[in-house]
Amino acid sequence: MSGAQEAALAAQKQDIRSRWLLSAPALLIIFVAAIGPLFVMLFYSFMVKGDYGDVKFGEFSLEGWTSVFFERDIFDDTLGLADAHLSIIWRSIQLSFFTTILTVILGFPTAYFIATRPPHTREIWVFLVTIPFWTNLLIRTFAMQQVIRNEGLLNTALLWLGVIKSPLQIIYTDTANLLGMTYVYLPLMVLPLYASIEKLDFRLVEAGYDLYATRFQVLRRIVIPLVKPGIIAGSILVFIPSLGAYVIPRVLGGGKNMMLGNLIEMQFGSGRNWPLGAAMSITLMILVTAALIIYVRNASRGGNGHV
């Protein structure tokens, strides 16, 4: 090996070393305050719960994990399915799924409409989507609460119009959760959809019409397949936070219509069962990862090489 080669190799090594040094602060902070704790939590999920919260350090047990899915009968000590937990997990999945569907139904036409405006007005529309996006989630949830509660805007308007005789009970139901999540996460669907529709080459649409497609066929056979990556990106962005929703069901769903996030919180609060809470959190992460894998698989299958 010549001296020049050695010098080049050394320079490359030096470059990589300084790149590690540069990224060290970010990696360290994320390790300490994001990833590391997840491993500690995994460890905690296999410990015996403490009498007043926390865990009995060093005493191991699978109790936390079994009680995610099963419960012990108080009388004969047999294991049965933990219906309460399972129904909450199932409800969370369902609600997140329907939230995703609703945001697509509203978000796709909106994003398409914005993307087909002239460039200068387009910016204003996008800006109008961005404002709610950056508005505090709690404030938007609270705003929704004021619309759908019994004396709220919606019921007042409907009563005044004579459509209903007595207020509709929306708040503290699953419908409230669904409406709240759709409302809060809608911008997360519109923005990626817009980004991918904006990149669409509308000459392809013209080519579609030229080849005798109707408006609907153009939409279905040309536009939607081409912007599928955007739909998938939006769906991931909506589904994941929906599944882990905590604030929205707490404010709108009330005590009876909990989602997984609230169930987890309960184990660290009044439930005083940290191992169970930890196991549930990891279950939630597994669900999210599974959803991600399904979406990504779908994306790579239907991508057709278009971006």
Added chain:
Amino acid sequence: MFSRRYDLRSQPGFGFITLFTFFALYLPIAALVIYSFNDAESLSQWGGFSSRWFVAAWNNTAVQDAAIRSLVIALWAALLATTAAMMAALATTRTQPYRGLTFKYALINQPLMVPEIVTAVALLIVFSRIKVWTGYSGLGYLIVAHTAFCIPFAYLPIRARLESMDLTLERAAADLYATPWMTFRHVTLPMLRPAIIAGFMLAFVISLDDVVITEFVKSGGQDTLPTYMLGQLRRETTPEINAIATVFLALSTALVVVFFFINKRKQ
């Protein structure tokens, strides 16, 4: 009408759905703002126009404390996150792939991939034990936690900007006798400035908005504005909370507007 029917890109009903979407997006916010000017004691009825709840909120020491705490945390977190993110972005862009590069991407974006509630309880577990061990229970925990989840947001625009800048300009500077540090100072940094500002503002807003992680990490008496509001929502609420929300809303809208114009000037 004629031209609209022959706009080949339009789809029937899409305009209507768009209008509905925007109506639905803004109606609740409008209601919230309007009710913050409600003179009545309760949100249930309209008692005439008044700004007295803004005055009440302003004089509420709990709100003052929470607001100041929110700003302090957001400033620190945004500052630390932007610095760390800028360094990380410089380290992960404009290079041949090297061992560990994908690992870095994954790690930096990890906070985006995990539901907040999961991170929140994991931090609760770890920090509660550290609090017992060290006896320290100050704002440090919140700042570190916020910094961690702000990093990916600050990283995003800076990385995007760096990737759109090829190395030619830095090479040109080196060719014109600039040392690596001078190149960074006179070429890289000025060109990155809009992205750094954008990253900082994103991080700031994200930190300011956080409810869940703060709720689980905070020690007693460390309410931020959002956790204070969350606590209030459990009770029968007065328009005071609307007033707080309205001010908060105005602040984040102002930030978004500034952000928007910075972005616009960049193009």
Added chain:
Amino acid sequence: MTDTRTTAAHGGAIGLHGIKKWFGNFQAVDNVSLDIRSNEFFTLLGPSGCGKTTLLRMIAGFELPTEGQVLLDGVDISRLLPNQRPVNTVFQNYALFPHLTVAENIGFGLKMLGKSKSEIDSVVKDMLKLVHLDGRGNNPVTQLSGGQQQRVALARALAPRPKVLLLDEPLSALDLKLRKSMQMELKRLQLETGITFVFVTHDQEEALTMSDRIAVMSTGTVRQVGSPWDIYDRPAERFVADFIGETNFLEVDVLSVSGNKARVRLSSGSEIPATFPGDVTPSGKVTIVVRPEHARVTAPAAGSVLRGTVHDIVYLGTDTHLHIRLDDGSGFMVRQQNARSGDCGFSKGDSVGIDFSDDVAQILRD
């Protein structure tokens, strides 16, 4: 230290000794040795991917050679960083700093060298005058036209008075007309400043117009170095002949050799003299090249060097191309200048003879 980088009483001479460059498993430059003389306008010419830009970047210091040395006035600079070399580059897309004004761009190098503000100001002023941008100093560079940006890039690279100026296809982004005037401009600047210019291009016409000497490159190696005249009229091998201009290749037999001339017999039986590159002695079957403008179409005669029929006539404004099918079946092209308007005097299917001007045939090395 700053002084050694900038005081250029004369242009520097570049020596490349046994340069090799590998990118992973790809060899971009294969054992190139070249001497670029002081004060000359030297061009690296070749198709894209031939290694010419890599070679330039190694002179500038953006790449380290895997093997070999880069010398400047006899001193090895291979290991110096770009900012330590008294060599400046005009980049292909100019690489102007978008956040700085025209004057700040031009003064950048001097500022980095720690020159005083007054010195920078006066040099910048001179440079603006030199490239005809007086009064534009405070404009943002983003508002300039392509041609003006080009001038700023030139002024920026010239301002520190480097010993060598490297130009990486600087004219490729300009339109034809602007390119022509910038060619003259570059030549003027080179003469006025006395700086050695190393110019990279894939455009043979550009290379022929401006250069004192040209190195033709292909697949990482230098195929021929010489004056534009050498390269065009005396191509040493098929690649060079083919890459530069249009050419007729003819298979011939070598009859005798004396000095640097050989006597060869064409397929038609005619015998003509041909030159050959100094480093080979031709024998047996070889290929010669004859440029289309060095041949004439005549009425068929016994003394014609070649005979054939007119296959196609292409009118090109200044010239007419006559495509002749030779009697042995191969093709031959003659370029005839349109000295007067009207037709070229021949029509398709005519039987014709072809004569060569004296001393135009060149034997190829391979």
